[in-house]
Amino acid sequence: MITLGLTGSIGMGKSTVAAMFAEAGVPVFDADAEVHKLQGPDGAAVAAIEAEFPDTTSDLGVNRTLLREAVMADPTAFARLEAILHPAVAxxxxxxxxxxxAAPxxxxxxxxxxxxxxWRHVDRIAVVSASAEVQRARVLARPGMTAARFEAILARQLPDSEKRARAxxxxxxxxxLEETRAVVRDVIACLRDQAGG
Structure with missing residues (x-):
């Protein structure tokens, strides 16, 4: 089996590309979806998040807006949140x-x-990328997104140029979409050949 790590900065289209892999029959593990389950109603991480960040949860799970505000207000908070979520996602x-x-x-x-x-847990890395202008337009079109929040998110992410260099x-x-789908098909064919499947 070859394990492909799929990543990309906010607004680059990673979810769309992940769906293309899944549509082509490749099993996809969605780390973000797992985080949402852990933080949802009866989620396994809700109690620990409430203990670390009081008043950010309810019977509906984690209030992502309140948690985001708590994390943004404290420079050490993001590391504490990751310490709760990363082992569970792993x-x-x-x-x-x-x-x-059994999948190739x-x-x-x-x-x-x-x-x-x-990146230490994968065999190969694929980075989803678009121009900075396309990225910014996509992200700022999201409901509730602001330029300041976008910049804060980017500050926590490795620059796209560095991601591409390491991919x-x-x-x-x-x-x-068809141009992107064609590249996805090429990546799948290349890796299946390498895996012998």
Whole structure:
């Protein structure tokens, strides 16, 4: 099995590309989706988050707006939040890998692959990338997004140029969906050949 780490900065189109891998029959582990489950109603991380960041949860799980405000207000808070979430996500990732061990190729969709050290757990890396102008337009079109929040998010992420330099594959998303899908198909074919599948 070849494990492909899929990453990209905010607004680069990583979720769209992950869906293209899944549509092509490649098992995809979505780290963000696992975080949402951990923080949702009856989520396994809710009690620990409430203990560390009081008044950020309810019966509905974590209030992401309140948690974001608590984390942004404290420079050490993001590391404390990661210490709660990362081990739980790692357990889910290992279960996914065991469940798909017969597949020639799997994708680990991890937004902070480089920043959180996840690159050490994959065989190859694909970075989803678009121009800074396209990225900014996509992100600022999101409900509730502000230029200041966008800049704060970017400050916590490795620059796109560095991600591309460290990648085995760069998947461009600034053109048409079909152009991106063609690159995804090429990456799958290349890696399946390498895996012998």
């Amino acid at each position: 357990d889910k990732r290992e279960a996914f890998l065991r469940a798909n061990r 190729l799997v994708v680990l969709d991890v937004p902070l692959l480089f920043e959180a050290g996840g 085995d594959f760069v998947i461009p998303t600034g053109g048409t």
